[in-house]
Amino acid sequence: MIGVPQPTYAVEGHGLVKTFGNFRAVDGIDMAVPTGAIYGILGPNGAGKTTLLRTLLGIIDPDEGHRSLLGDPVPLRQARNVGYLPEERGLYPSMKAFEAIAFMGALRGLPLRTGRERARAMLEDYGMGASVEKPIRQLSKGMAQTVQLFGTIVHEPRLIVLDEPFSGLDAFNQGKLESLIRDQARRGVTVLFSTHVIAHAERLCERVAIVAGGRLRFDGTVDDARNRLRPQVRLRTRASDGGWRRALPAETLAEDGTWHFALPQDGIEPLLRALFDGNAGIESLSIERPGLHDAFVAIAGEAAARQMQEDQAREQAA
Amino acid sequence: MKEMMRAAFVIARRDFTAVVLSRTFIFFLLGPLFPIIIGMAFGGLGDRISTTDLRPVVGVAMSAGDVARMQRAHARLAERMGPQGLPVLRRVPLSPPPRVQLAKADADIVVIVSGSPARPVMTGQPQDIQRLEGDISLLASAAVAERSLHMVHVEAQQVATSVGAQTQGRLVIGRIAQIVIFFLTILLAGMILSNLVEEKTNKIIEILAAAVPVDAIFLGKLMAMLAMSFVGILFWGGTAFCVFLALKTPGANLPVPATGWPVFLMLAVIYFGMAYTLLGSLFLGIGAQAATVREVQTLNMPVTMGQMLIFFFATYAVDKMGSPPEIAAVILPFSSPFAMIARAAQVDAIWPHLLAIMWQILWVALIIRVGVLLFRRHVLKSGGGWWKQLFRSATG
Numbered sequence: 001m002i003g004v005p006q007p008t009y010a011v012e013g014h015g016l017v018k019t020f021g022n023f024r025a026v027d028g029i030d031m032a033v034p035t036g037a038i039y040g041i042l043g044p045n046g047a048g049k050t051t052l053l054r055t056l057l058g059i060i061d062p063d064e065g066h067r068s069l070l071g072d073p074v075p076l077r078q079a080r081n082v083g084y085l086p087e088e089r090g091l092y093p094s095m096k097a098f099e100a101i102a103f104m105g106a107l108r109g110l111p112l113r114t115g116r117e118r119a120r121a122m123l124e125d126y127g128m129g130a131s132v133e134k135p136i137r138q139l140s141k142g143m144a145q146t147v148q149l150f151g152t153i154v155h156e157p158r159l160i161v162l163d164e165p166f167s168g169l170d171a172f173n174q175g176k177l178e179s180l181i182r183d184q185a186r187r188g189v190t191v192l193f194s195t196h197v198i199a200h201a202e203r204l205c206e207r208v209a210i211v212a213g214g215r216l217r218f219d220g221t222v223d224d225a226r227n228r229l230r231p232q233v234r235l236r237t238r239a240s241d242g243g244w245r246r247a248l249p250a251e252t253l254a255e256d257g258t259w260h261f262a263l264p265q266d267g268i269e270p271l272l273r274a275l276f277d278g279n280a281g282i283e284s285l286s287i288e289r290p291g292l293h294d295a296f297v298a299i300a301g302e303a304a305a306r307q308m309q310e311d312q313a314r315e316q317a318a
Numbered sequence: 319m320k321e322m323m324r325a326a327f328v329i330a331r332r333d334f335t336a337v338v339l340s341r342t343f344i345f346f347l348l349g350p351l352f353p354i355i356i357g358m359a360f361g362g363l364g365d366r367i368s369t370t371d372l373r374p375v376v377g378v379a380m381s382a383g384d385v386a387r388m389q390r391a392h393a394r395l396a397e398r399m400g401p402q403g404l405p406v407l408r409r410v411p412l413s414p415p416p417r418v419q420l421a422k423a424d425a426d427i428v429v430i431v432s433g434s435p436a437r438p439v440m441t442g443q444p445q446d447i448q449r450l451e452g453d454i455s456l457l458a459s460a461a462v463a464e465r466s467l468h469m470v471h472v473e474a475q476q477v478a479t480s481v482g483a484q485t486q487g488r489l490v491i492g493r494i495a496q497i498v499i500f501f502l503t504i505l506l507a508g509m510i511l512s513n514l515v516e517e518k519t520n521k522i523i524e525i526l527a528a529a530v531p532v533d534a535i536f537l538g539k540l541m542a543m544l545a546m547s548f549v550g551i552l553f554w555g556g557t558a559f560c561v562f563l564a565l566k567t568p569g570a571n572l573p574v575p576a577t578g579w580p581v582f583l584m585l586a587v588i589y590f591g592m593a594y595t596l597l598g599s600l601f602l603g604i605g606a607q608a609a610t611v612r613e614v615q616t617l618n619m620p621v622t623m624g625q626m627l628i629f630f631f632a633t634y635a636v637d638k639m640g641s642p643p644e645i646a647a648v649i650l651p652f653s654s655p656f657a658m659i660a661r662a663a664q665v666d667a668i669w670p671h672l673l674a675i676m677w678q679i680l681w682v683a684l685i686i687r688v689g690v691l692l693f694r695r696h697v698l699k700s701g702g703g704w705w706k707q708l709f710r711s712a713t714g
Binding site (some may be wrong): 020052056057058059060061076079082084088089091092093094095103104106107108109111150262 | 324325328329332336340378483514517520522523524525526527528529530531600692699
């Protein structure tokens with residue numbers, strides 16, 4: 001990426017609206033993906049993630065609003081610098097694996113010969129050397145997905161857009177894909193991906209957007225999202241009652257002799273003092289920072305979170 | 319534009335190699351040769367059917383002397399008119415009566431002539447009598463005038479050229495060229511209908527649409543199919559040319575089209591290409607709306623009927639150069655290539671062809687654009703105003 005002037009934001013969308021009939025799939029979304037970031041769009045199925053990505057990439061035009069890709073308001077003009085892995089994977093079944101990768105590169109301006117050389121090297125490095133000459137129809141689903149992923153990056157794009165990239169992959173291949181994404185980011189490539197699995201976003205992303213019902217509910221760093229919730233305190237005392245209990249916050253819950261409550265605004269010190277003074281006898285005390293899942297529940301709501309879990313369970317069952 | 323052509327070429331190359339390097343392409347190449355091979359194998363039989371079996375058989379129920387006179391007259395007339403010009407004569411018994419003989423289940427005789435050559439009586443169905451009455455009258459007259467009938471010698475004065483014959487020859491060339499282009503188009507362009515179904519069923523369309531303008535996808539597919547057609551035509555044309563050289567009678571000359579053979583053949587190739595891309599772009603646009611192969615199959619019939627209509631319109635105008643129907647056929651984009659090749663056979667002016675080709679290219683571009691617009695609206699679900707979308711640049 002050295003030598004190429006980079007815009008501050010690799011992807012920008014302002015006031016994006018896309019309707020299908022009476023259904024507003026994308027409802028006034030503003031977002032900006034900083035150049036070089038790994039940026040995740042989180043949301044349950046049907047939240048509008050795919051439509052948002054397709055709109056940003058120029059596959060479909062928005063009804064309202066404007067977008068820019070690598071600083072260009074006409075996304076297709078930047079096709080050579082973008083790699084896209086759609087949610088619905090598609091390859092020509094009769095094409096050989098290395099040819100499929102080279103073809104996808106050629107679509108985005110990579111000379112076919114270079115594409116073929118790179119494709120062979122990529123497949124061999126990945127341990128798929130035996131599949132180089134095999135037609136796609138003879139590959140397993142995971143292998144075909146890997147071929148398509150290589151086709152997405154073979155032309156060395158500056159921006160990679162992945163729509164539900166982990167869907168359909170086993171745990172081993174999910175891990176490999178995470179490594180690949182990190183590797184691309186280290187090379188300065190901006191990675192934008194959508195997912196309904198919070199763990200992937202939490203592990204990979206510096207920034208996330210939370211989308212539900214076609215609307216952007218949150219856009220910021222993972223830390224910002226987690227900081228929206230106060231840390232959770234878990235306290236276990238020897239004494240079950242005493243004057244010190246008045247120092248516990250009003251919304252405290254008791255469960256199996258453990259007190260749960262959000263860290264008070266004025267910190268833990270006043271509570272600790274009350275516990276010592278009241279001889280509560282502290283057996284254990286932990287202050288946990290909320291995870292992205294808790295933040296997601298707080299931001300998008302219980303219903304969206306429940307749907308995400310159902311989506312994930314359905315996918316695992318499939 | 320350069321980027322769009324590059325992208326179109328990438329897609330064309332993929333489609334072309336996918337088709338041409340497949341095993342089924344051999345069947346595609348051999349397909350049109352099957353009827354020719356079968357035709358050649360059964361050619362002798364075909365000749366027999368057309369020369370012998372189809373001539374009506376006339377029974378002659380006369381005395382032996384009269385039958386002999388009738389048959390001698392038949393032989394003399396056949397020398398001049400050719401055997402195809404006269405019915406077959408066969409002697410039949412004088413009894414039972416002709417009416418009874420014709421009613422027999424195994425009879426292959428159409429009518430029976432009884433009486434004598436001077437007073438022949440025909441028995442048969444009214445339409446057969448009407449059809450054969452003249453022939454029998456001629457044969458009977460020749461039989462009656464057997465000794466006094468002398469065949470008059472016709473003196474021949476040969477000329478090198480005859481404008482009427484040349485006009486007729488060029489008209490025939492125009493018609494043949496129209497038919498050949500039409501059959502090649504109908505044979506090959508129909509395949510374009512199902513061209514985008516593979517991409518849609520295999521979900522590849524999303525990758526293509528994200529990487530290149532939809533116009534480039536359409537153009538690339540057209541280019542690939544046209545190139546594939548040319549491979550087929552080269553193979554079939556080459557085979558036909560070899561057969562022609564092998565069977566050519568020495569001294570037999572083909573009439574020369576008005577523009578001359580080299581220009582005419584070049585125009586024929588161009589007009590085939592234009593007819594193919596005009597119909598192909600329309601088929602691609604229609605086929606792109608179909609989600610499944612079944613939908614494409616359903617579309618096949620109306621599309622073929624549409625092609626037939628266009629062809630009939632163009633052939634109707636072929637012998638009416640400069641008439642309003644001919645000019646209309648030239649202007650109407652889909653019939654234009656057919657009308658223009660007929661013109662190339664009959665009129666030597668070149669400039670109308672340049673105009674027509676530019677006109678046809680304009681229409682190909684317009685049809686592709688409308689097809690792309692419909693595809694974006696109905697398949698990709700990308701909206702926007704009709705006019706704005708129609709004239710915006712391909713990249714958006």
